[in-house]
Amino acid sequence: MARPAPSQVLRRRKVRRSTWLGVGLVTLYLSVIVLIPLAAVAWHAAELGPAAIWRVVSSPDTRAALQLSLFSSLAVAAINAVVGTIIAWVLVRDTFPGKTIVNALIDLPFALPTIVAGLTLLALYGPKGALGVNLAYTRAAVMLALLFVTLPFVVRSVQPVLMELEKDVEEAASSLGAHGPTVFRRVVLPSLLPAIVSGAGLSFARAIGEFGSVVLISGNIPFKTQIAPVRIFALIESGDSAGAAALAVVLLLISFSVLLLLAFVQRWGRKGDE
Amino acid sequence: MTISAIGITKRFGEFVALDDVTLEVAGGELTALLGPSGSGKSTLLRVIAGLEHADAGEVIISGEDATGRPARDRGVGFVFQHYAAFKHLTVRDNVAFGLSIRHRPKAEIARRVDELLHLVQLGGLAERYPSQLSGGQRQRMALARALAVEPKVLLLDEPFGALDARVRKELRGWLRRLHEEMHVTTVFVTHDQEEAMEVADRIVIMNEGRIEQIGPPRELYETPGNEFVMSFLGPVNKLGDVLVRPHDVELLLEPNGVSTEALIDRITYLGFEVRVELELPNGRKLWAQTTRESAAPLEPGRTVHVRPRATRTFDGDGAETRPAGDSPWWDRRVTMEVHHS
Numbered sequence: 001m002a003r004p005a006p007s008q009v010l011r012r013r014k015v016r017r018s019t020w021l022g023v024g025l026v027t028l029y030l031s032v033i034v035l036i037p038l039a040a041v042a043w044h045a046a047e048l049g050p051a052a053i054w055r056v057v058s059s060p061d062t063r064a065a066l067q068l069s070l071f072s073s074l075a076v077a078a079i080n081a082v083v084g085t086i087i088a089w090v091l092v093r094d095t096f097p098g099k100t101i102v103n104a105l106i107d108l109p110f111a112l113p114t115i116v117a118g119l120t121l122l123a124l125y126g127p128k129g130a131l132g133v134n135l136a137y138t139r140a141a142v143m144l145a146l147l148f149v150t151l152p153f154v155v156r157s158v159q160p161v162l163m164e165l166e167k168d169v170e171e172a173a174s175s176l177g178a179h180g181p182t183v184f185r186r187v188v189l190p191s192l193l194p195a196i197v198s199g200a201g202l203s204f205a206r207a208i209g210e211f212g213s214v215v216l217i218s219g220n221i222p223f224k225t226q227i228a229p230v231r232i233f234a235l236i237e238s239g240d241s242a243g244a245a246a247l248a249v250v251l252l253l254i255s256f257s258v259l260l261l262l263a264f265v266q267r268w269g270r271k272g273d274e
Numbered sequence: 275m276t277i278s279a280i281g282i283t284k285r286f287g288e289f290v291a292l293d294d295v296t297l298e299v300a301g302g303e304l305t306a307l308l309g310p311s312g313s314g315k316s317t318l319l320r321v322i323a324g325l326e327h328a329d330a331g332e333v334i335i336s337g338e339d340a341t342g343r344p345a346r347d348r349g350v351g352f353v354f355q356h357y358a359a360f361k362h363l364t365v366r367d368n369v370a371f372g373l374s375i376r377h378r379p380k381a382e383i384a385r386r387v388d389e390l391l392h393l394v395q396l397g398g399l400a401e402r403y404p405s406q407l408s409g410g411q412r413q414r415m416a417l418a419r420a421l422a423v424e425p426k427v428l429l430l431d432e433p434f435g436a437l438d439a440r441v442r443k444e445l446r447g448w449l450r451r452l453h454e455e456m457h458v459t460t461v462f463v464t465h466d467q468e469e470a471m472e473v474a475d476r477i478v479i480m481n482e483g484r485i486e487q488i489g490p491p492r493e494l495y496e497t498p499g500n501e502f503v504m505s506f507l508g509p510v511n512k513l514g515d516v517l518v519r520p521h522d523v524e525l526l527l528e529p530n531g532v533s534t535e536a537l538i539d540r541i542t543y544l545g546f547e548v549r550v551e552l553e554l555p556n557g558r559k560l561w562a563q564t565t566r567e568s569a570a571p572l573e574p575g576r577t578v579h580v581r582p583r584a585t586r587t588f589d590g591d592g593a594e595t596r597p598a599g600d601s602p603w604w605d606r607r608v609t610m611e612v613h614h615s
Contacts, residue, residue, distance in 0.1 A: 171325050172358035172416075174345045176372035176423055186375065190362040 038252065044245040056235075056243040057250055061222045065231035066247070070254065072139065072227070073207035076146045081200040084154025085192065091155070092162040109151050114212025117148055122217045137219030142227060145213040150206050154199030161195040194266050201262035205255045275301045275336040275426040275459045277322060282331035284317055291317040292328070293483040299427075301336075302457045304450070306470035309480035310506070315463045316431050318480070322461070323429050324348045336426050351420030351458075355432040357412040359404035365391070365415050366400040372423035390418040393452070410441040414448075421456070430462035434469065446473050467507050471495070479503050501588045511560035518582045523562035525550060526579040527571060533579035536560075540574055552580060 045053060056062060091103055109117065121144060123129065126136040135141040165188065173183040211229040218225040220234070228251055235244040277299040284292040292314045299305050307315040320326035322333055324345035332341040340348045360368050367374075369390055373383045391397050394414040396407075404412055413433060420428060433449070434442040450473050453460055464470050470477050471491040479486040479494065479502075486506075487499040498504035504517055511518045526533050536552040539559070548569035550562045562580070572578065 166356065166358065168354040168356060168358040169360065171345070172352065172354060172419075173360075173371070175323060175325065175348075175350055175352040176375070176419065177346045178371075178375050179346060182375055186371070187360055190360075 041245055041248050041252065044242065045249040048242045048246055052242070053246040053249070056240075056246040061226070062228075062231055062235075062243075062247060064223045065226045065228045066250065068139070068142070068226065069208050069228035069251070072142050072146060073204050075143065076150055076207045077200040077204040079147060080150055080154045080203040081196050084151070084199055084203075085158050085196055088155045088158035088162055092159055106152050106155050109149050114149055114210070115216070117213040118145060118216040121145055121148065121213065126217065136217055137221060137225055139225055141217040141219075142214055142225055145217055146207040146210055149210055149213050150203040153202040153206065154196060157195045157199035157202070158192055161192055165191055197262055197265055201259055204258055208251055208255055276334075277336075277427055277459060277461065278332075278334040279318065279322055280332050280334070282318065282321055282328045282333070284314075284321060284326065284328050290483050292321070294331070295480075295483070295485055296331075297478060297485065297488075299459060299461055301459050304453045304460045304473065304475045305462075306474035306477045307461060307463045307480060308465070308467060308470040308477050308506070309486075310465060312482075313480040314483040315465075315478075315480045319429050319431055319461060319463050322427075323350045323352050325352070349423075349426040351423065351425030351428045353413070353416050353420050353428070353430040353433050355435045357404070357409075357416045357436075359412055359416060361404050363403075364400065365396060365402050365404070365407070368404065368415055369418045369422050371419060376423075386422060387418075390422055393421075393455075394418040408441075409437045410445055413437065413445065417452075421458070425458065428458045428460040430460070432463050432465070434466075435464075442469070449473055471507075479506060481506075498586070504586060504588075509561075509563070513554075513558055513560060515587050517586045517588070518560070519584070520549070520561050520563035522583040522585070523552075523560060524581045524583055525562055525564060525568065525572070526581060529579045530581065533581040535577055536580045538572055538574050538576050538578060541569060541572060543569075550578075552578070554580070 048056075057066065087106070091099065091106075112120075121141070122136060124131055125133055125141065125144060127134050129135075135144060169187055169191075170183050173187045174180075178186065209229060210227075211233065214227055215230055215233070218227065218230070220226045220230050226234075228247060232244045232247050232251075235241070235247065277297070279295065279297045282292050282295045282297075283290070295314070295318060297318065307318060309315045317326060321328045321331075322335075324333075324340065324343060324347075328341075332339060334340060335348060335350070345352075360371065363371070366387055369387045370383050373386060378386075387400075388397070391400055394417055396411060396414055396418065399407065399411065404415065407415065413436075417430075417433075430449075434445050437445065446469055449462075462473070474491060476488065477491055477494055478488045481502050487494060487503045494503060495507050498507060501517065504510055505512075509520050511520060511523065524533075529535070534554065536554050539551040539553055541551075542549040543566070546566055548564050548566055550564060550569060550572060551559065552562060553559055560580075
């Protein structure tokens, strides 16, 4: 092997320097925006000590709220994984009048202030609901609100992957004798899975921290419809800010472990990619 | 295992991709569909495979009417230009796909896949993923995958189109040898005349949704049925309505009575082959293909004497005509500057 030319060495060193600059800037930014606030929450909770945290978390009403949040968020993630994929499929593969408008509509739940979303849902599905269905103060209402605010995640993560999926891969499968459902299950789904999983993961994380859209329609009935973020709000209102921080840390830990788990699943699923 | 495509018409909106095309492929034959892009060659292949449905016409594969059948029931192996690899599956699972969806016994699948991987020389790469293979290896994997289900016919759509020139050459020879071993009726699409001539037993030349001519490579080259076929199968000089292959332009240092003077514009060396660009007394340009030895005494600016060994003329309908009249070959239908030595 010949020695690299001086210009090459120079370029390599340059790349390295700019890389460090990039990493430095990203770290600084993340610290200011994310890490320091999260650390402050954790610090606030840690002042209580593990025993006190446990006492807060294991109090019956907090535990019920935590359970409701966890299970409804899991259910929301699962429903989004299926429905979001179907919506993405229809938006990419089918043509129908008004498709552009429907496509733009998908992101609106992000734009709408969540409290407005809650109000609207209450007006439509509440006691004097225009649709004649009263879901107010039930767990179904909690799910409804969570599904509303998490709709875009799976759709938006699956859509670009589906668009880039080469048609000839499906054609190859059918020329090899596969029926439509087999083609979907054995060829299309495995390609979409990483995107579905990541979209579902984001849905979960968003759902477990959601407050605004749920607070009005759920009625916040302890042991029934009170979710963990609302419980935190209740703790703050009653002056127990350390307890609130403790519960927040638990929520953060749950989200973090789910996202971490998904990252590993992604990595494992990506083994066949470039 | 024959293929008949009878009276196939296919439109994409206003565009007529195939216009009442009829093609018969004999069993065990290796046929090339050759034509420029937009000539309908890929569409015809996809209609045969059932990946595209014709607006009119029927497809019969080894005696059975396949016109209304979906691709999965046609017993056709299809190889795509861009490999269409299943990226999430290993090479082994890619090749096994057709067998595993048919729920064949595991041991049988394993044996068959090993056999095929050996055949396409990917034996050592069975556990790799497609992304870890080169383009040529991916295409060989795709071929093994198509062969695994023992198709009645093998269809390849520009199979070497995405590969670099060297690998393309290598795979051509390899496809030829594979065909000699397997004898599966094979049709492949290409826009590369050299590839078609090198690999195929028979070439189908297509243009604007129609078949221009069908025949063995040599026959097509030597007796092209019309101007399109002649110019698509190799370079030509067109002088008025007279067509001359550059290798049929003979360059003489001295006049021989039937030759005409020409001025050398430019000489390009391509190794053994040398291209000599010439200008005739009437201002027309042509080029001659010659060898390094013959070109040794030539240099730009020098006058040489040119004589065609063979010329062809086609009338408006494309049929061949015999040269007539007294004017010289290079100046027919040109009234001015008739100059003859």
